[in-house]
Amino acid sequence: MDVIAKQRDMIAEALKAAVDRCAAEGLLQVGPVQEVHLEAPRSKEHGHLATNLALVLGSQAGLPPRKVAELLVDKLDLAKAAVERAEIAGPGFINFHLRQDWWGRLLAEIVALGPRYGCKRVDSPKKIQLEFVSANPTGPMNVVNARAAAVGDCLARLLAAVGEDVSKEFYVNDAGSQADQFARSLEARFRQLLGEKAEIPADGYPGEYVLEVAKELFDEHPELAAMSPEERLEFFRRQGLDRMVEWQRRDLEAFGVTFDVWFRERDLHEAGKVEGVVRELQQGGHIYEKDGALWFRSTAYGDDKDRVLVRSDGQPTYLAADIAYHRNKYERGFDRVIDIWGPDHHGYIARMKAAVQALGRSEEDLEVIILQLVNLLRGGQQVRMSKRTGTFIGMAELVEEVGRDAARFFFLMRSPESHLDFDLDLAQEQTADNPVYYVQYAHARICSILRQAEEKSIELPKPEDVDAALLASDHEEELLKCLAAFPGEVENAALRREPHRIAHYAQELASLFHSFYTHCRVIGEEEELQAARLTLVRAVQIVLANALELLGVSAPQIM
RNA sequence: GCGCCUAUAGCUCAGCGGAUAGAGCACCGGCCUCCGGAGCCGGGAGCGCAGGUUCGAUUCCUGCUAGGCGCACCA
Incomplete structure (x- = not known):
């Protein structure tokens, strides 16, 4: 325990004892106090620590708070604490002034602990899984992904600092229809490289980066040209997405963010975990069939409407996979799961929490932090981003432009749920x-x-x-x-x-x-x-x- | 229409139910014989509106207003 917490504890104990004594002597008609609130006051006239205890007890005992404070101070035994004096102020606060020489102990502790000063060990450490970024591998990461990276990484450091056992995880959405669309987009780019006329599918990915991936893969695998389109598509589905994931990993590393686990959605599908969890929910009576699809009765746990898990064409939805993923998280022994999502996912919270409960966990076992949007400013004007005109600023461009330290610090200056104006000019200023x-x-x-x-x-x-x-x-x-x-x-x-x-x-x-x-x-x-x-x-x-x-x-x- | 987030100084934002609501920017005025002036000191101005809970509300609850975002058998 750090030295300030020790003082806090000793004073709190002394206050509780004083309350007991007053009660025993019939001076105060109150029960024992569970918790004493001690805070560091803003103003220095109010000492180093202050408590509102007398104000709380005042209404309970039916006495003016200042009167209660007088009784308490009178019975207060502070022999053990480094308190110079306790005084009553304002409406009934009791302010404690620490002895000047006490600061020496603080300095000695800071120097002795060094990098560990500020860390502590919680009473019962939890195994916490922190999932963040989890950007789609079908395109470059955006600035909200960057914000998530900074916030998630910092939160992981904070949780570790207070003694929790935390694991950082990136969920790779490398399955489902978007994986197909990405593979088809790569195929189109590939054919263009071969000099054929090929259109990028309407629901595909038109970005230039897809061409780069196609080039890279072609350079490394000349045999691609001889494959059948079907073989190539299958190759692209895996290798293409893997390549994108590698880019993401590199960009994140350049930002100083690493993950303990990169979890592949396709592993869930290949291991049959998605059907498995649907079956589990079915056995639990949480599923019904309507219009040829399988629906999860999420309204039973407070969601607005029920959600489709298996479409009428037999394909599982993204939600089904995500439920399987969360099932897997708990199977791995995590007590608590924290997900950091972008603002476009807020509607997702209710259904995911419903799923967690349907799987037999309590609602608190899943925490969701929703990050709000990031506005980039340059010259005082919002940067209008358009992938088409090449004015897209993603995570990589941002980190390159303002540097890792400034980018991280700026993302961490605002509370997560607050919309963030990121001033690109200011971030680069050396003033x-x-x-x-x-x-x-x-x-x-x-x-x-x-x-x-x-x-x-x-x-x-x-x-x-x-x-x-x-x-x-x-x-x-x-x-x-x-x-x-x-x-x-x-x-x-x-x-x-x-x-x-x-x-x-x-x-x-x-x-x-x-x-x-x-x-x-x-x-x-x-x-x-x-x-x-x-x-x-x-x-x-x-x-x-x-x-x-x-x-x-x-x-x-x-x- | 429903949901989520936000509303505090001219601007961008802090603020753990407590005492006189804080920073930075911008604006004005000061400070280098001396450890790094990438710094310091001083100046004005503010809790969207209406209720409620409380000894006490910027903080919690409800309604309203305004802005942002989202509402798929997409991911």
Whole structure:
């Protein structure tokens, strides 16, 4: 447990004991308290930790909250905690001020833990499967896929940081009618390469990239020319899609995103898992036949309408395969499945949750995060994308244009359910206006200070030996408070599935550091103070690096 | 028509039911004999509307208005 959580715990226990004592003495007509809410107040006048306990108990006990607060403070035994004083404020908050020397323990812990500061172990780790991107292998990935990649990867890092056992997975839709259409489009392109006249099918894929794939495959497999069209089509269906998947994997790697598992839809079909799950649902009484098709009674679990699983032509729908896929996820032992989908899939949530329940799992075992749209801006104007005119900006183009760090940071600045305006100009600016540079600059600046210390042969002080009470200015205290808040921010971001909190945290910490830097010198101060500030700066460096690591953004030593 | 998301400063967005609602951009004005000026300091302006729950609502609930997206025996 981190040092701030320890203080939190001790104060909470002391408060509970005080409530019990008041109740025992008949001063308060309330039952035992289950949970004490302690938060870090915004304003420094309100101390380091504050509780609303008296306000909550006030209505229960029928007493004015301030009166309750007085009773509690009177009975409060804070001998174990590093609390300097507790005071009652406002409508009945109890504010706790920590002793100045306590910050020394915080700094010592940060330096000792290094990259692990901010991580924790949840009480009962869950096996979590996180599925994201899962872009169709029939075309290049778009910017929403890129956003999903950034959010999913960051969320995986966050979940791992709080001790969950998380696996990242990409679902490849390499079966069904779109696979056929893609193969036929490749065949058409192939014939064009042979000099024949061939039209791309009306429901096919007209993009230039299909021609590139055809070229690549032809170069590597000259024997294709001699095959029958049927043989070639079968070859394209597999090799063509595999080639696209390889492109996707490369683009994602360039973005710093890797997956533990690439799951093939066609494996489900080939192993008979799709019919299998339909049969399972049938046995469970969740299926009926209408108009020659098999329908899943998803309305039994709150969906708007029932859904077709097997079409009247005998072909399973995408949903049927996806249900089989989710069945497989749970069979692999995952306690919890988190899917990140694009905004066009929101209507899908109800039916998938229905399916999960029909398979005997509870609704909470499937979490769905819907990402909202991304608007690219250039010169203040929305970039109008058209594949036809070649103005398409996909994931690869975006990463190439603005760089991996900026792209990731920008995607992680906004909450997932919020529509995102992505300013391409700003992302490339190397000024303080660009938040990613602003944060990275803070890290580089600290590295520079530490380099100078080394050049001047100033020995890095042992954190345990520094006098943290010397860090008494507002700038220093704000920094310390921010450092102490980091583990809580990580936990909160992970629990709420909101990576953007870390991006905001990083900006705030960087801002506090820059402010500190212009007002306080480190090197050249009197020895004790220099030692304390060097330690503070090291701690900031560690936490900035840890926050950036969670975001998947580099923490440069020089820029 | 139904569903999902959104509505906070001129713009882009934060905000864990709490105390005086915060950043950045833009605009105006300051700060480099000194650790990286890719920086810092100061200035004005805001919770779409109406109810409800609560000791307390920007936060939760309902209705309305506006914008975005989606509503297949496609994937």
